[in-house]
Amino acid sequence: MEEENRGFLRRFVEEFSAPLEEDSLLPVSPLSQRVSLEEMHGESLELGLRLLAARAAPAGLSALLCQTALCHLQQNDLSPFHCPQEAEDNEEEGKEVILLQSEAVQRLFLNKLIDVALAWHKNLPEPPPSPSRFLLCSVHAIKNKRRKMEDKHLALAEFNQLFGIKDGVPRAYYAVFDGHGGVDAATYAATHLHVALSKQQTLQGDAATAFKTAFLHIDETFKGKAKRERLRSGTTGVAVLVQGQELTVAWLGDSQAILVRNGQVVTLMDPHKPDREDEKQRIEDLGGCITFMGCWRVNGTYAVSRAIGDFDQKPYVSGDADCSTTQLFGDEDYVLLACDGFFDSIKPSEVPHMVLDALQQSGEPEDGGDAPLEKSEDTIGLRVAQQLVGHAKEAGSSDNISVMLVFLRPPQQLLSQNATTGPARASQNSTSQDAPQQ
Structure with missing residues (x-):
């Protein structure tokens, strides 16, 4: 090195x-x-x-x-x-x-x-120790059939190094943002959320609270930028922090993250959608309404119930993120983050089988696909996200599609394990602690 x-x-x-x-x-x-x-x-x-x-x-x-x-x-x-x-x-x-x-x-x-x-x-200084956890990240994103690309993402395995944190706790940060009405809100969140998170005093002991505070802060500071520059965009988002032996996920809207442990899907979160019963009740209690106009919309406008931005519909479109924390035991395979352009076409239960298929074909280029957004020295797992995006497109998605696959152990181990046990495709719930609904 x-x-x-x-x-x-x-x-x-x-x-x-x-x-x-x-x-x-x-x-x-x-x-x-x-x-x-x-x-x-x-x-x-x-x-x-x-x-x-x-x-x-x-x-x-x-x-x-x-x-x-x-x-x-x-x-x-x-x-x-x-x-x-x-x-x-x-x-x-x-x-x-x-x-x-x-x-x-x-x-x-x-x-x-x-x-x-x-x-x-x-005079090269002595570098700090590298992250101890194996974190190969496979990312792919396409505009698809939409006129503009409004998704943004960030993979930051060097979270501590970037912010000068020296407490000995390894950290890595990953996020996907799905903008609407323009890319400005998604760009802002991808640029500033991890910075706000790094400044939270509760980060080490309570990452969920740190995330909630950071999301609210970014919603507020983007409000200032939107006013100055007359912006009207918004963005959903899902962000993951791997901190020590914990994985914390925070989200606004319908971008999602799932964990796969020993080939089984672990549910980390429940996406915010306007027709989700508690979201519908929250909006109606505030004096708003949910109407169906091709899809369920808040006050006949946005098809999301929580987001950064969308200030013309605050507080109905809430900037209050939900969070969950899951303990890591060392048998986790990977965490997958993606926007609704992926999950509207692909069920979470289909992901483990698709990932194993992609790993087995990892040496083969995908016909007609774009080059991956990020490259790695590891050849196994490099093109997995690209193939998952291809599956979503083939399944009928016309939206922007962004997929980020963060391996929590080497992909070669997953292939070796599958060779002896076969793919497990059942689902189970995590012991998450959801933030209270607004």
Whole structure:
């Protein structure tokens, strides 16, 4: 690993041997034109990770470079990058919000990143221990028959490294967001939710509470951005944190996650849909209604009952996430996260058999499919998500489809186990602790 890190740093400093000049184009485009001081954290990390991923940086080194560069950025006086004060845009819920010129501040961040890389090229620091749990991640996403791609996802096995957490508890974060009315809410959630989660004091002892607080916070901060930029989009989302020997899932809306243990489906969650009896009752108690217009909709508008965004229908469309925590015993196969474009066509009980079939065919390319979004050195399991997306499309899904498969043990073990025991396809419920319904 040290040799790989040194090789990357050598190539990187050859490309970026000097700071970016003030009037030069950035090598990657910022997500926004203006950001708040808080939003700068997530957008800088996203920009740095995107720059480094495009150059095949080792994931652990990439996280450490971005975390260190951000720490250096936060020590700077950022007042030269403040946007002109505009009362209407810079005021949220009675609070003054300082906005920064994104391109200028991100140029400074990238120069900090270049400085760190130059220093580490000369004297590479001792890396922290890598995650102890085997976490190969297979991801695939397609626009399908929709006019636009409004899904976003994030796989972050290096959660601790990215946020400088050194408590000895291994953590990995995975999330899928299914936007509607535009991609802005999904992009915002994919950029900022994990940052908000990392700042929760309850994270180590109570990940479910940390998740709930983080979801509500992101819904609130996106409200400020939506007001400033006149955005009307929303997003459902499902996020998983593997922390030590616990797996915590948090969700809003109808994106879902399932766990497979010894070939059996473990139910982790109940998706929020407008016609779910408790969701219907919650909305009616608030004075709203559920109507059928091709599908069940909240007040005749959105086909989701909980989401980040959709502020014209708050509080009927709630931003209050539900959570469940499941103990990990070491016999778990994988956790699968996907949007409703997958689960509307594929039943959870069908997943284990499909995954085993895909693993057995892992060396064969899928005819007519796009290349996977993410690559790994492991060939076994690499194309599983791609084949699952293909199954959903063949089953009639016309929606955007995103599938993320996080292996909790090496795929080769699953094949070996299946060779002796055969696929198990029964379902069972987890001992989850759902957050109370609103």
